Amino acid sequence: MMKRALLILALLCAGTAQATEQYVLKFATLAPAGTSWMNILDDWAKQVAHDSGGRLVFKMYPGGVAGDEPDVLRKIRFGQLQGGAFSGHGIGLIYSPARVLEMPFLYRNVQEIDYVREHLMPEIDAGFRANHFEEIGWMEIGFVRFFSRKPINSIDDLRKSRVWMWQGDALGQAFFDATDISPVPLSIADVYTSLSTGLIDTVPSPPLAAIAMQWFTKTSYVTNTPMFDAIGALLVDERFFKKLPPDLQKLLKTTGTAVGEHLIAETRKDNAKSLDVLKQNGFKFTMNPGDVKESELFDIRDKAAALLAKSGYIPQDMFDRTRKLLDKYRAAHPQDQSVQAQPH
Amino acid sequence: MNLNSLYAAALILLLTGCSMNQMVVRTSTPMLTGGITAMNHETDLKLAKDAMPASLKMLEGMLVNDPDNSLLQGYAAQGFYGYSYGFIEDDDPHRASALYQRGFAHAQQALHAAGLKLDVLGTRQQDLEPAVAHLDRKALPALFWGASCLAKWIDMNRNDPLMIAQLGKAAVLMDRVLQLDDSYYYGGAHLFFGVYYGSRAPMFGGDYARSRQEFALARKITAGKLLIGDVLYAQYLARQQQDRLAFHDKLTAVIAAPPDLFPEMALVNKIAQRKARMLLKLEKEWF
Numbered sequence: 001m002m003k004r005a006l007l008i009l010a011l012l013c014a015g016t017a018q019a020t021e022q023y024v025l026k027f028a029t030l031a032p033a034g035t036s037w038m039n040i041l042d043d044w045a046k047q048v049a050h051d052s053g054g055r056l057v058f059k060m061y062p063g064g065v066a067g068d069e070p071d072v073l074r075k076i077r078f079g080q081l082q083g084g085a086f087s088g089h090g091i092g093l094i095y096s097p098a099r100v101l102e103m104p105f106l107y108r109n110v111q112e113i114d115y116v117r118e119h120l121m122p123e124i125d126a127g128f129r130a131n132h133f134e135e136i137g138w139m140e141i142g143f144v145r146f147f148s149r150k151p152i153n154s155i156d157d158l159r160k161s162r163v164w165m166w167q168g169d170a171l172g173q174a175f176f177d178a179t180d181i182s183p184v185p186l187s188i189a190d191v192y193t194s195l196s197t198g199l200i201d202t203v204p205s206p207p208l209a210a211i212a213m214q215w216f217t218k219t220s221y222v223t224n225t226p227m228f229d230a231i232g233a234l235l236v237d238e239r240f241f242k243k244l245p246p247d248l249q250k251l252l253k254t255t256g257t258a259v260g261e262h263l264i265a266e267t268r269k270d271n272a273k274s275l276d277v278l279k280q281n282g283f284k285f286t287m288n289p290g291d292v293k294e295s296e297l298f299d300i301r302d303k304a305a306a307l308l309a310k311s312g313y314i315p316q317d318m319f320d321r322t323r324k325l326l327d328k329y330r331a332a333h334p335q336d337q338s339v340q341a342q343p344h
Numbered sequence: 345m346n347l348n349s350l351y352a353a354a355l356i357l358l359l360t361g362c363s364m365n366q367m368v369v370r371t372s373t374p375m376l377t378g379g380i381t382a383m384n385h386e387t388d389l390k391l392a393k394d395a396m397p398a399s400l401k402m403l404e405g406m407l408v409n410d411p412d413n414s415l416l417q418g419y420a421a422q423g424f425y426g427y428s429y430g431f432i433e434d435d436d437p438h439r440a441s442a443l444y445q446r447g448f449a450h451a452q453q454a455l456h457a458a459g460l461k462l463d464v465l466g467t468r469q470q471d472l473e474p475a476v477a478h479l480d481r482k483a484l485p486a487l488f489w490g491a492s493c494l495a496k497w498i499d500m501n502r503n504d505p506l507m508i509a510q511l512g513k514a515a516v517l518m519d520r521v522l523q524l525d526d527s528y529y530y531g532g533a534h535l536f537f538g539v540y541y542g543s544r545a546p547m548f549g550g551d552y553a554r555s556r557q558e559f560a561l562a563r564k565i566t567a568g569k570l571l572i573g574d575v576l577y578a579q580y581l582a583r584q585q586q587d588r589l590a591f592h593d594k595l596t597a598v599i600a601a602p603p604d605l606f607p608e609m610a611l612v613n614k615i616a617q618r619k620a621r622m623l624l625k626l627e628k629e630w631f
Binding site: 030032033034035036039059061063064065066068187188189192207208211212213214216217270273274276277280281282 | 468469470499502503504505506508509511512543544545546547548549550583584585586629
């Protein structure tokens with residue numbers, strides 16, 4: 001009888017210990033404190049702490065304090081961090097096929113992005129899992145355009161420019177190879193100075209990033225044909241995620257998905273506002289939709305895809321499936337074919 | 345007053361281009377300057393916080409009577425900056441934003457009086473740079489407090505692309521201060537650039553070595569007596585570099601500093617100590 005009572009007591013104690021165990025998710029992002037992005041992530045942390053009764057808490061490392069994305073990945077692998085918000089650059093280091101969503105000249109508008117992503121996400125999530133990460137939420141950094149010192153009205157104009165490429169970026173390299181452009185590979189930290197000295201005169205960037213990085217102060221023109229849609233993801237180390245009790249896993253996933261959707265909506269708003277700011281700053285919009293034949297852009301896209309397939313960065317069949325999804329969407333939405341890059 | 349006196353007074357007004365109200369304002373200015381000195385010596389934070397709004401309203405009242413008085417415009421920009429930074433922004437960033445905006449509006453007027461005939465916010469940075477390069481030493485207060493108010497106004501609105509786009513202009517104004525007199529206002533321009541380069545990752549334009557250098561130059565100018573420099577170092581550079589030891593040590597030293605360390609800037613040092621205590625409470629969360 002005594003033995004049984006002790007056993008029950010021990011079980012009760014174990015249960016209590018499990019229920020009150022606290023999990024700390026150390027999470028890094030490049031988003032600076034106070035920005036829309038960071039405010040949303042901070043609110044997420046508060047919500048998770050509240051809804052879990054304090055069992056799951058975030059410790060945020062904003063503004064790149066934990067280093068750039070390769071640094072953050074290294075720290076995750078060493079167990080110093082458990083997660084982070086990554087751009088395509090970091091995503092490419094984890095599961096590069098996800099960057100099929102960043103193929104150049106793929107989409108005409110955000111509706112196409114949303115459709116394709118929704119259909120590819122199960123496969124992309126599986127890819128992250130196979131590489132020891134759990135995708136918690138999806139983000140977007142926005143349509144990338146060329147910011148330049150001289151007007152760029154055609155792909156030929158682009159060929160005559162000194163264009164920056166993020167050093168070591170496989171997707172960027174494939175685009176430039178397919179376009180027959182010799183880019184200037186530089187670290188992102190050197191872009192502003194290189195625009196000042198004239199080493200480069202053109203940078204690909206979403207509008208908000210061009211403003212945040214102050215690149216817009218060194219350029220006067222911006223292209224109006226979307227080059228590609230820069231992606232992002234909220235990712236958590238699989239080892240951490242698997243340690244969580246099922247209810248906390250569910251909480252992290254459901255809130256993370258909602259946060260991702262919120263981030264996408266805010267990013268789209270901020271990029272639209274940024275285009276207004278550029279207009280107010282006297283920017284001239286070049287290479288408007290229709291100025292360049294779509295067939296020329298598609299040719300570049302397909303050549304880049306072939307190069308990426310050859311290197312194994314993005315499998316050809318994944319690109320082909322993406323194309324088919326787009327064809328299907330376009331066939332079902334003939335009214336929704338406009339190229340959506342104009343500032344409103 | 346006899347007729348001759350009236351003629352004499354009228355002649356003075358005509359010759360100086362002053363109205364009676366302007367005369368009154370200008371003769372009162374030394375009192376105002378004395379008031380600012382007394383405020384800087386204040387060691388009772390509550391007294392300073394309670395007294396500043398009345399002083400600011402009096403300043404604005406004087407500007408109503410003498411709207412082109414650039415000395416008063418500079419004081420107003422400084423006053424709104426000091427009040428907001430010292431007493432408002434930590435509890436109410438929304439209100440602080442409006443106060444910094446108001447301070448910047450006064451500085452913009454002072455810049456105009458100093459020869460900058462364009463609107464800072466509405467001018468492209470590329471066009472602002474050459475215009476600011478022509479300003480001389482008499483523009484120092486307007487440049488310094490204009491840059492300070494603008495930078496903090498942006499800081500309170502980091503989620504607004506329109507404001508983020510103005511950041512480079514604040515640096516343009518402050519860079520001119522560095523060129524004209526880097527020791528102006530206790531080396532405040534060096535503190536500005538210490539924060540400017542220390543609060544961002546290198547990919548966003550941060551430069552930690554430059555930041556460290558700027559903080560060191562500011563410290564040298566006041567022989568380390570102005571404590572706010574060490575607070576800003578901890579808050580921005582040490583946090584950005586995840587240097588917990590520097591964060592802790594600097595803030596702890598600021599709190600331990602004697603009250604008579606720098607009597608002419610006693611109020612700013614008191615504010616620095618209050619902010620240091622507040623930041624130390626965040627140590628566990630930030631590192």
